[in-house]
Amino acid sequence: MIELPEAITIGKQVQDTLVNLTITEVLGPTHLHKFTFFNSDPNLFRDLLVGKQIKSAEGKGIFVDIRLSDNTFLSIFDGINMKYAGPNTEIPDKYQLLITFDNDTFISFTTRMYGGIYVFKDSFDNKYRTQSLESISPLCEEFNQAYFEELISKEKKDISAKALLASEQRIPGVGNGVLQDILFNAGIHPKRKIFSLSDREKSNLFQALKNTLQAMTDGGGRDTESDFFGNKGKYKTILSKNTYGMSCPHCNDKIHKDAYMGGSVYFCPTCQKL
Numbered sequence: 644m645i646e647l648p649e650a651i652t653i654g655k656q657v658q659d660t661l662v663n664l665t666i667t668e669v670l671g672p673t674h675l676h677k678f679t680f681f682n683s684d685p686n687l688f689r690d691l692l693v694g695k696q697i698k699s700a701e702g703k704g705i706f707v708d709i710r711l712s713d714n715t716f717l718s719i720f721d722g723i724n725m726k727y728a729g730p731n732t733e734i735p736d737k738y739q740l741l742i743t744f745d746n747d748t749f750i751s752f753t754t755r756m757y758g759g760i761y762v763f764k765d766s767f768d769n770k771y772r773t774q775s776l777e778s779i780s781p782l783c784e785e786f787n788q789a790y791f792e793e794l795i796s797k798e799k800k801d802i803s804a805k806a807l808l809a810s811e812q813r814i815p816g817v818g819n820g821v822l823q824d825i826l827f828n829a830g831i832h833p834k835r836k837i838f839s840l841s842d843r844e845k846s847n848l849f850q851a852l853k854n855t856l857q858a859m860t861d862g863g864g865r866d867t868e869s870d871f872f873g874n875k876g877k878y879k880t881i882l883s884k885n886t887y888g889m890s891c892p893h894c895n896d897k898i899h900k901d902a903y904m905g906g907s908v909y910f911c912p913t914c915q916k917l
């Protein structure tokens with residue numbers, strides 16, 4: 644899943660690789676994938692994209708946004724895997740979208756679990772995209788302790804730490820992936836109610852949010868996710884499917900997993916007491 648560290652990483656990679664290239668062909672889905680969300684018929688994307696030149700790309704929140712000539716946009720989010728292929732690479736058998744460029748390279752799009760591909764001219768009204776693009780990023784200076792505390796104070800007191808971090812896109816780009824290590828580094832169990840957090844714990848959570856996201860971004864994303872070139876990120880996750888059942892790096896207790904709020908949460912029962 645694309646979360647903030649992956650969005651930023653992929654945005655930069657696209658910017659460095661595709662800018663100034665012109666789209667020569669666009670191929671629609673080879674098969675129906677129920678949980679790939681398009682903003683319109685993907686077979687019509689060709690009309691909007693062929694002949695357009697890539698101008699810039701940026702990752703924000705859970706979106707990677709590519710701007711093309713003629714104020715046209717290509718925007719992907721969540722489980723879309725957008726992968727670059729160099730010259731002389733064979734076209735894959737399966738994809739949800741494939742775009743070729745005037746230097747004999749192409750990008751292919753596949754979906755892991757669920758995700759979306761939007762192609763549009765000028766603007767497209769979508770709540771999550773607007774939130775991703777316009778909210779204050781947790782990595783910028785404006786997102787400080789006071790901002791974070793106000794964000795907490797606006798929420799119902801009985802929501803959990805996981806709900807605070809990962810639902811409603813309150814914090815753009817933070818989802819069920821990155822929250823695991825953020826909560827581990829803060830020493831807070833994902834099911835802890837936010838009213839039970841002490842001032843010290845809120846401050847720890849704020850620091851862990853900033854520092855963990857920065858480390859993940861500096862590492863080019865998490866080791867559970869692939870980047871634009873198909874490589875895993877270099878940030879080694881502490882809590883993820885990769886480490887489930889292994890020992891906690893702090894206390895040697897076993898890393899646990901629970902189904903909670905529509906996704907797995909991983910935690911150390913000793914370092915993150917409920």
Ligand SMILES: [Zn+2]
Nearest residue numbers: 891894911914
């Ligand atoms: Zn532990």
